[in-house]
Amino acid sequence: MTPTRSIITAGGTITEIVNALGLGNEITATDITSTYPESMKSLPSIGYRNHIKAEGILSLAPDLVLIEEGYLNPDVVTQLKAASVAIHSFPNPTSVASTKNLVLELAEFFDQLDKGKAINEAIDTDIAELNTYLNITSLEPHAIFLMTRGPETVFIAGDKTFASEMFKLAKIQTSATGFDEFAPMTPESLVKMNPEYLIFFESGIKSLGGREGLSAIQGIEQTEAFKKDQIVSLDGQYLSGFGPRVGKAALDLAKAVRK
Amino acid sequence: MLQASQIHFCIRQRPIVDEVSLQLSPGEILAVLGPNGAGKSTFFKILSGEITCKHGTVGYNGHNIRSLKSKELAAVRAVMPQHSQVNFPFTAQEVVELGLISTTSKNPQKLIEEVMEATNTIHLNGQVFNQLSGGEKQRVQLARVLVQIWESKPFPRYLLLDEPTSSLDIAQQHAVLKILQTLKSRNIGILLILHDLNLAAQYADKIALLKNGIIAKIGKVEDVLEEKILQDVFDHPIQLIKNAATGVTHISAATQSYSAIPTFKLA
Amino acid sequence: MIPTLTHTKIQRQNMTLMSFGFVLGLVVLTSLSFGAFSIPFPQTLAILFDQMGLSFGSYELQQSNVLLQIRLPRVLMAIVVGGGLGISGAALQGMFRNPLVEPGLIGVSSGSALFAVLFMVLIPTATATFSWVKLLGLPFFAFVGGLTCVTAVYQLSKSQGKIDAATLILAGVAINALAGSLIGLVLFFADDSALRSFTFWSLGDLGGATWAKIPLTFLLIVIPSILLLFNARQLNTLALGEQEAFHMGVNVQQVKIRLLISCALIVGVGVSMVGMIGFVGLVVPHLIRILFGADHRLVLPGSFLLGAILLNFADLVARLIVIPAEMPIGVITALIGAPFFIWLIFNLNKSRN
Numbered sequence: 001m002t003p004t005r006s007i008i009t010a011g012g013t014i015t016e017i018v019n020a021l022g023l024g025n026e027i028t029a030t031d032i033t034s035t036y037p038e039s040m041k042s043l044p045s046i047g048y049r050n051h052i053k054a055e056g057i058l059s060l061a062p063d064l065v066l067i068e069e070g071y072l073n074p075d076v077v078t079q080l081k082a083a084s085v086a087i088h089s090f091p092n093p094t095s096v097a098s099t100k101n102l103v104l105e106l107a108e109f110f111d112q113l114d115k116g117k118a119i120n121e122a123i124d125t126d127i128a129e130l131n132t133y134l135n136i137t138s139l140e141p142h143a144i145f146l147m148t149r150g151p152e153t154v155f156i157a158g159d160k161t162f163a164s165e166m167f168k169l170a171k172i173q174t175s176a177t178g179f180d181e182f183a184p185m186t187p188e189s190l191v192k193m194n195p196e197y198l199i200f201f202e203s204g205i206k207s208l209g210g211r212e213g214l215s216a217i218q219g220i221e222q223t224e225a226f227k228k229d230q231i232v233s234l235d236g237q238y239l240s241g242f243g244p245r246v247g248k249a250a251l252d253l254a255k256a257v258r259k
Numbered sequence: 260m261l262q263a264s265q266i267h268f269c270i271r272q273r274p275i276v277d278e279v280s281l282q283l284s285p286g287e288i289l290a291v292l293g294p295n296g297a298g299k300s301t302f303f304k305i306l307s308g309e310i311t312c313k314h315g316t317v318g319y320n321g322h323n324i325r326s327l328k329s330k331e332l333a334a335v336r337a338v339m340p341q342h343s344q345v346n347f348p349f350t351a352q353e354v355v356e357l358g359l360i361s362t363t364s365k366n367p368q369k370l371i372e373e374v375m376e377a378t379n380t381i382h383l384n385g386q387v388f389n390q391l392s393g394g395e396k397q398r399v400q401l402a403r404v405l406v407q408i409w410e411s412k413p414f415p416r417y418l419l420l421d422e423p424t425s426s427l428d429i430a431q432q433h434a435v436l437k438i439l440q441t442l443k444s445r446n447i448g449i450l451l452i453l454h455d456l457n458l459a460a461q462y463a464d465k466i467a468l469l470k471n472g473i474i475a476k477i478g479k480v481e482d483v484l485e486e487k488i489l490q491d492v493f494d495h496p497i498q499l500i501k502n503a504a505t506g507v508t509h510i511s512a513a514t515q516s517y518s519a520i521p522t523f524k525l526a
Numbered sequence: 527m528i529p530t531l532t533h534t535k536i537q538r539q540n541m542t543l544m545s546f547g548f549v550l551g552l553v554v555l556t557s558l559s560f561g562a563f564s565i566p567f568p569q570t571l572a573i574l575f576d577q578m579g580l581s582f583g584s585y586e587l588q589q590s591n592v593l594l595q596i597r598l599p600r601v602l603m604a605i606v607v608g609g610g611l612g613i614s615g616a617a618l619q620g621m622f623r624n625p626l627v628e629p630g631l632i633g634v635s636s637g638s639a640l641f642a643v644l645f646m647v648l649i650p651t652a653t654a655t656f657s658w659v660k661l662l663g664l665p666f667f668a669f670v671g672g673l674t675c676v677t678a679v680y681q682l683s684k685s686q687g688k689i690d691a692a693t694l695i696l697a698g699v700a701i702n703a704l705a706g707s708l709i710g711l712v713l714f715f716a717d718d719s720a721l722r723s724f725t726f727w728s729l730g731d732l733g734g735a736t737w738a739k740i741p742l743t744f745l746l747i748v749i750p751s752i753l754l755l756f757n758a759r760q761l762n763t764l765a766l767g768e769q770e771a772f773h774m775g776v777n778v779q780q781v782k783i784r785l786l787i788s789c790a791l792i793v794g795v796g797v798s799m800v801g802m803i804g805f806v807g808l809v810v811p812h813l814i815r816i817l818f819g820a821d822h823r824l825v826l827p828g829s830f831l832l833g834a835i836l837l838n839f840a841d842l843v844a845r846l847i848v849i850p851a852e853m854p855i856g857v858i859t860a861l862i863g864a865p866f867f868i869w870l871i872f873n874l875n876k877s878r879n
Binding site: 144 | 591595734865
């Protein structure tokens with residue numbers, strides 16, 4: 001059955017949840033962080049964050065535009081509203097609780113509350129499985145998350161990021177950094193922190209030219225993580241999205257540092 | 260009358276102009292000469308209103324310069340600078356027309372035409388100012404400056420020039436000075452700083468000799484041009500030579516020192 | 527009889543300005559007709575005529591929304607900011623007596639951007655986007671920043687009453703470097719995305735133009751531009767030198783203050799709305815002078831119109847060249863302006879020798 005409405009989503013998590021609610025085939029275009037499910041990658045892209053312009057979205061003639069709060073430039077939102085586009089923004093989830101809230105909000109928006117509840121139950125199940133696993137093991141390994149875009153651009157996750165939250169879920173110890181968001185990594189701090197494990201996005205490893213390129217990061221060769229080849233990489237949207245797969249992502253992360 | 264009374268101007272306690280008083284009447288050319296560092300430029304700027312001095316007064320036609328607004332001052336005196344750099348491609352005529360801002364002429368076109376004729380610059384009107392020769396630029400600037408004071412008024416006007424001939428060749432120098440002479444009949448008084456004693460002697464009516472911020476001598480040309488006075492002022496032997504054929508007195512630097520001047524050298 | 531500022535010369539100047547206005551109209555029409563969203567030309571005309579109360583044909587609602595809500599404010603913003611950059615560039619060149627001066631070079635733009643960024647950090651952005659405090663405060667702060675920087679550059683480059691060109695450029699470089707690094711510093715520590723990215727400030731972006739921003743921007747750019755026009759004769763005399771202008775009865779101090787304030791306001795408001803866009807203020811007055819001579823009574827209004835034309839054209843290219851994305855407009859103006867700047871320097875050296 002051909003869909004009667006066309007939706008544009010901006011924000012990988014929004015896309016995931018809309019798809020999980022069974023409306024994936026109505027999405028006609030997304031932003032470049034919407035990489036799950038795989039089929040979203042082949043849709044036309046509207047761009048990234050404040051590089052997205054109103055006319056670009058309008059040229060795709062959407063019936064509905066759903067965005068993560070703050071994803072688009074506020075002027076662009078104003079322009080779209082002035083052009084009578086139905087645009088709605090939803091808060092960005094930063095924890096399991098807020099994920100479940102977002103799921104219910106979107107479910108209510110599409111009048112699919114039952115489906116929403118089902119998704120949340122699945123998340124609960126995943127979290128239960130995670131906790132079961134964590135009860136068995138007593139290890140609390142120490143790790144830090146590094147965001148990289150090439151060897152010269154290395155950022156460490158601060159204390160109020162997705163990484164700190166995911167680490168809490170997966171019972172991973174991390175060094176306190178003293179700042180909330182991401183900040184540039186200095187080689188000396190990296191050596192001082194000496195993590196057991198280093199966590200990356202898959203795209204981050206790719207920007208270094210693969211695992212062989214890791215040594216280009218100054219200071220990394222002195223860390224325990226590098227010496228023991230304890231490098232973990234996960235898909236960006238999977239690890240940081242706080243979407244329906246958050247429980248599974250936390251479990252994968254927990255297992256990866258407890259080999 | 261342009262009157263300067265007891266002008267005194269210091270920079271950091273050092274007097275540049277110590278005590279200068281002089282008068283300029285319309286219809287006469289007063290040349291101010293003196294060695295470098297005598298205070299001529301500073302005095303000139305005080306006369307033109309560029310610098311204000313604490314001691315002494317400058318008066319134009321009986322009005323204290325400080326009581327005149329800039330537009331009123333512009334109506335009574337014009338100043339020709341030594342050098343003027345124009346960084347934009349104005350034509351010669353446009354430069355002359357700039358002078359119109361200082362007047363409220365009923366017939367600006369006629370005014371421009373008259374000053375350009377008087378300065379022999381009409382044929383240059385369409386050319387770009389920056390591409391003119393040094394002498395042509397001076398005459399165009401003179402035309403611009405004349406726009407300010409050209410038209411007849413019920414009061415005398417004054418033209419102040421700072422070394423108008425310094426970078427000109429002989430023909431150009433005399434051309435400019437001859438133009439200045441024609442201004443005398445227009446109820447204009449002219450004061451100019453010169454370096455060349457002979458030019459001053461030839462064209463000025465009165466001469467003021469300035470040294471160390473004081474007027475050494477001021478008066479009619481014949482009275483001021485005396486060997487002893489000139490030597491004192493310029494610290495150099497001077498000889499006056501009368502040209503029997505033309506009757507003109509030439510001033511030249513002498514190579515011998517006069518016995519009247521104390522010297523540690525013997526001839 | 528020599529031709530002076532007679533009736534015919536004024537007439538010729540007016541004809542020139544009117545033809546610029548006509549070209550501007552054409553460029554505006556072209557800008558309105560093209561974009562990522564495709565609107566056929568007959569529909570564009572239909573929408574525009576309909577706004578004037580004339581019926582010309584039919585069009586779709588979405589087309590008129592795009593044209594009137596997204597493209598039209600953008601084009602108007604380009605007209606007023608481009609015009610402002612042109613006329614303030616011409617006025618600054620006249621005031622500094624240097625034809626190589628432009629707002630970006632002498633620190634007005636970056637000073638405005640710095641203070642605009644500081645304002646956005648100080649005022650919580652959680653407030654509604656168009657509370658009047660934010661609407662007025664942002665351009666005002668930018669104006670103060672631009673004025674502070676241009677005054678600093680002016681004072682640094684003055685010696686014995688004359689403006690030394692070399693010191694002027696150096697002072698501009700220094701102020702630009704300082705302001706630029708401070709902008710980077712502020713943006714680094716403040717992680718609010720509403721502060722806009724560094725590329726917005728350093729390369730400019732007309733994409734955020736909305737109807738709400740237009741009236742204030744117009745007012746704060748057009749009024750000082752008119753003030754500049756009234757000072758055209760004084761600017762002409764300043765071209766000779768400040769002493770010479772004083773001797774001719776011009777109140778030099780007053781004129782300079784008026785010029786600095788007007789230019790800082792125009793550039794400050796422009797930068798606070800669309801970021802720093804370079805080279806327009808340099809290229810445009812030059813082209814006008816090459817074509818029509820140095821009289822500011824023509825150079826000033828001509829620079830406004832040509833600036834409006836140039837920025838619209840550059841924005842059109844920026845919007846079309848990488849659809850559906852956009853090239854930052856500063857890249858386009860630099861690609862046009864920098865080679866022109868190099869040619870200017872080359873010619874300057876040639877005319878010296």
